[in-house]
Amino acid sequence: MESSNNMGDMPVFYVGQHESKRSVPVSEHVLQQAQDCNYDMLTTPITTSHFHSRVLTLLSSYQAEIEAGTPGSDLPMPLLLAVTSPWIDLASPDPVIASLSLQVFNQEIAYAAFCGVGNVIIQGPSLHSIYSGQGLPQYARAIQEALDVGPYLNLQVLLPMTGDPSWDDSSAVMGHLGPFARSEYLQVGAEEQRHEEKPTLSLPRHLPAVSLQSRWCSEPLRLLVLPGSSFLENKLGYPVLSKPNQAFIARCMRLKTPPWLLLSDVGPIPGLNDPDSLVPVADGYLSASAAADAGDIQSPSPTPAEAGRQQHQKHTSKIKNDPTPHLSYIRYLQRNQPPKSLIERFGSGYQDYLQSPLQPLTDNLESITYEVFEKDPIKYEWYERAIAHALRDWKAQDKSASSTSGAVVVAVVGAGRGPLVTRTLRASETTGVAIEAWAVEKNPNAYVLLQRHNEDTWKRQVTVVKSDMRAWKGPHREDGTYGKVDILVSELLGSFADNELSPECLDGVQHVLNPEHGISIPSSYTAHLTPIAAPRLHTDIIHRLPSDPQAFDLPYVVMLHAIDFLSTKAAPPAPPQDLSQQTKSRRKTCPPLTTRNNLSRMSSRPGNSRIRFPRNPRAIAPPPRGQRRRRRWGSDRRGWRERAQCALLADAVPVPAQWGKVELSTNPVTMESKSKDMISWFPIFFPLKTPMYLPDGAEVEVSMWRQTDDRKVWYEWLVEAFVELGGRRVRLGISEMHSSKKSGCLM
Structure with missing residues (x-):
């Protein structure tokens, strides 16, 4: 079912395309074609296969240094994500392999910085290095050195979400330097079954426990890589993601800085061989059957039945005229994200934003600060209920009031701009219990506004007092004495209940509370x-x-x-x-x-x-x-x-x-x-x-x-x-x- 949400209330998906076997730099034509298909960005190798061949030749002859390789591209790259060579091994225990990898890596980083690339994707250390802990300091040092070489680059380390050995496909990379490490530097032993996590994810088909997902969401994620193997096929042969993957993506897109999505190995950019062909734009308008969930499939890799349906998927895609079904599905998820909750809408811009606690005891708050609090749709409604409960209880138990007229004396201390005063008057009206209302506020500016409210809104039903609550002597009577308060209302709770010094404030005003049956709201x-x-x-x-x-x-x-x-x-x-x-x-x-x-x-x-x-x-x-x-x-x-x-x-x-x-x-x-x-x-x-x-x-x-x-x-x-x-x-x-x-x- 299509969502009717306002598009302005939806998270924005920035979706890129990545081919792990891409050996030729992206041309301007390829970039334009990708944009026509509704991709936001592409990945491009920094160096060419010719450079890779020269490195392998130098390695075979044990030369310690390499000459400058053939650069990959001189295009301006505002929409490109550069990818370092996947065949180097920065965490290798062999010093020759490690030194050679570091030289290649630094040359690529330097050239990417020269070309004006903003983001560089770096292959993470091998799982063996992660499990054993060997090579991780060496890898971290290489990253630190790269930050000095390209100080304005954003380096994004690609790691799996879990320690699944199937992710570590370095042996499948043609010409990877890892297997060339000499045996005397390799240590074979028991591998620890834990690893440190780093903040760029490659999502598996089946997600780990929710607790580990939460751990990742606390990290500064920049990219979520969605390999083609993480997709399932529904009954019509369309590629879809499992419900847990959908939920995880939705959670990540609610972060203050949502990560980019990178579709990896889901097929080449369509239309490259025929520049005049019209390629449909992936706009996310899919039928319910095309985007239907595939159900619970537990196999970690395609079963024979799944493999057999791949040809059916290709045929179906052609019939439906969708050359980018994976991208279309991601755009469909974007269009059908659940609406933001009330807290998410209000908290936009406040998420993970550090603020110093307010000090209303010593500082006079500004009107805008009061206004932010008054937008709360729950707190003041709940306060009104509490006051109404107290008034009904007072009437039911036939308690004596502290006023000369028999009305219940209610004082709002720290009244601010008066929202609790309004709620107090409303509770009196709904319960039918007469009250004598007082509003005490030390802020001279808020005091002026309270007086205006009393004239225009409260119809002079409230006595407004400009005073620090600790210095207030209580309701002033005609005979010059000071009375007591039956119900004392305040909202000085703060984030840690007492961090805004509510104990100091409320302690100083306790003397005005009726000692026999006075009520404090909040009571605890x-x-x-x-x-x-x-x-x-x-x-x-x-x-x-x-x-x-x-x-x-x-x-x-x-x-x-x-x-x-x-x-x-x-x-x-x-x-x-x-x-x-x-x-x-x-x-x-x-x-x-x-x-x-x-x-x-x-x-x-x-x-x-x-x-x-x-x-x-x-x-x-x-x-x-x-x-x-x-x-x-x-x-x-x-x-x-x-x-x-x-x-x-x-x-x-x-x-x-x-x-x-x-x-x-x-x-x-x-x-x-x-x-x-x-x-x-x-x-x-x-x-x-x-x-x-x-x-x-x-x-x-x-x-x-x-x-x-x-x-x-x-x-x-x-x-x-x-x-x-x-x-x-x-x-x-x-x-x-x-x-x-x-x-x-x-x-």
Whole structure:
């Protein structure tokens, strides 16, 4: 079925064509013909077969150096992807082969840079080098040297998605240098069954586990190579992709920077022999039968029946007049991508974009900042439900109100531009419970706007007060005294529940709450912590270091997208902490992450938690100053990890269950069921200066401190990695102590 989506709401597919056996450089005619067929780009070899022959001749005579080869092309290449020679072996253990390969490679890189090529595809190291680890440092050094030779080139290393030996076809490449390595340099031994992954993929017919797919999606992918062998045939003989492959492509095309697609060995560019022939454009308008799925086929290579249908496919293609069926199918997928969700549409441009947390306590926010929050379609609706539940409960229990008129006193503290005030008035109207509304806001500019709303929209039903909530004495009465508030409403939750200093703010306004049966909305909130792999974010912070040396000592608010969770076992939701006991003044202890509605002062419990949690995510509450909270996770058994970072997610509960539970959540485990499509709070990201290497089954232990010196609040964090060997718990590594003190939130 054709999609009716707006084309502007669809991801753009940039599709190229690659022939692994192409030995002749692409001409202007070939490039034009490819464009006429609706290809966006082509690959071209940098050198010719004549150059390859000369190298083999020199190798046979053991000459150490090579002369300059015949260059491939002098065309301008804005639409071309250069491909280095597939027959070299940069990771060879034989120094002669390695040296010869490096010289060829550097000459190709230099010539590609001279021709103005923007992107160069490089064959990755052999699977033997990956498995054994031998040659990988040598290969990495060659890539580093190439970046010096062509500093403006984008080098894209081509590797398989999995360690399938069928991908390693170096022996099938005519004249490959690998087999010429001398026996004394070859080590034969057991191969390790794990390998490091690099960020350019060749998709197999059958994808690996979803966990490994997620790992790849966290990498900065630039190209997805779709070999002809990854396609299946449907009942009509048309080439199609399996449903898992379709889903993976759709996921990749939702990334902030979608990868290009490269069709490999799916047939030559049509019409090259007859320049006057009319070639149909692959526009993606296929019938339902032509694009129908092929079903579940488990064979790793074409069966005899599949092979027999290949001739039928060619015949069918001719009948349907489609000389590029693979490209037509990819364009069909492009036209029928699922529509973007509400969060994806709102988050366009915010994905993986690092932002410093807001400081509304010390900074006066701009109108545009308030406007972004007010676009949330869920949060304010849920707040209205919570307030309505509280008002109905108040009426049902016949509670006494704090006003002289008998109306329930409701105060919105930190009112901003007034969206919660509007929702409060609406809840009063729908429940039939009379209220006395107050709006408290310290921002002088927002205060002016609140006064206008009160005149034009709220019909003077609200008393607007310009004051820091901590200094507000409560509703002012005619006799000069100050009353109490029955329902206190705020939205100072932040990304880590307390990173915007909501405990400090709410603690300072608790004295106005009715001590007998006052209600705080939200009544409680809980923060969650989980370790993640985030290579893109780590690279982004590295780029910030020249202008901001403290870049790795800051937590960031970010709409996490291209990440991978390191521990994904299911966990039951953690209940908010019961903090019904009073302790010392908040100024002498760090506030907790949970507030209760009846307290005149927020409280915290001391302690040093050292519980092992092999689940994700887990609740964590900052301890009193000078102590720490510790949580542990077990990493999934799904391949070696080369990077580990730490992200913190908030899970907020605005009202208790007795009023009809209303919950807001940014926790990925519970967000779908509690507050789907909520966009107000992005998670907070705590980076590590040096990524940690985590093998299968390793334990990650995170220690968090929330510190204060009575002037500002900051976080400190440290990560440790452990593994169990011979019944002993051995530390693999420990991160530096990170501290955001220099950029702490001022009180």
